[in-house]
Amino acid sequence: MRRLTDEEIIHxxxxxxxxxxxxxxxxxxxxxxxxxIGMLGHCPEAEDVGQETFxxxxxxxxxxxxxxxxxxxxxxxxxxxxxxxxxxRKRRALFLYPKPVEEMxxxxxxxxxxxxxxxxxxxxxxxxxxxxxxxMVVVLRLIEGFSTAETASILKLPPGTVLSRLARAQAxxxxxxxxxxxxxx
Numbered sequence: 001m002r003r004l005t006d007e008e009i010i011h012x013x014x015x016x017x018x019x020x021x022x023x024x025x026x027x028x029x030x031x032x033x034x035x036x037i038g039m040l041g042h043c044p045e046a047e048d049v050g051q052e053t054f055x056x057x058x059x060x061x062x063x064x065x066x067x068x069x070x071x072x073x074x075x076x077x078x079x080x081x082x083x084x085x086x087x088x089r090k091r092r093a094l095f096l097y098p099k100p101v102e103e104m105x106x107x108x109x110x111x112x113x114x115x116x117x118x119x120x121x122x123x124x125x126x127x128x129x130x131x132x133x134x135x136m137v138v139v140l141r142l143i144e145g146f147s148t149a150e151t152a153s154i155l156k157l158p159p160g161t162v163l164s165r166l167a168r169a170q171a172x173x174x175x176x177x178x179x180x181x182x183x184x185x
Contacts (some may be wrong), residue, residue, distance in 0.1 A: 038139035039082035
């Protein structure tokens with residue numbers, strides 16, 4: 001059986017075929033999850049943001065014109081929703097809770113993070129320390145594997161800004177990791 005193109009799936013979804021939407025979710029759920037987890041870490045909110053990404057895509061399907069790929073469009077939604085969640089976390093931490101966010105269990109979920117090895121946890125903690133504008137670039141370029149041009153398109157930034165932020169993010173990550181682990185070759 002032939003694999004449907006994204007355009008055919010979109011057409012089927014618009015025609016009301018729920019199986020087509022399930023196929024789209026199946027096709028892109030791992031990419032969306034990687035983006036959201038890259039931005040938020042392993043936490044309860046990550047699953048919610050992942051689900052909301054697909055809900056937003058579905059609800060805004062009529063505005064999707066196909067100028068970018070479905071993957072790019074979903075990634076952009078995931079990034080925007082992740083940034084919103086980071087802002088909510090900051091507000092909650094600053095105004096509602098006297099304890100640090102990490103002590104409230106909002107920054108990590110021990111049961112999920114136990115599935116990953118120690119190095120990934122260390123890298124994720126280092127990523128969490130980056131400003132979101134730098135973290136977005138690292139997640140898209142280095143974790144998700146988007147090209148500089150694709151990353152620029154997703155983030156609506158000039159390619160030079162993407163490269164600059166990536167270089168600054170890598171320098172900051174190295175600084176964080178050297179402090180944590182010692183000299184990195």
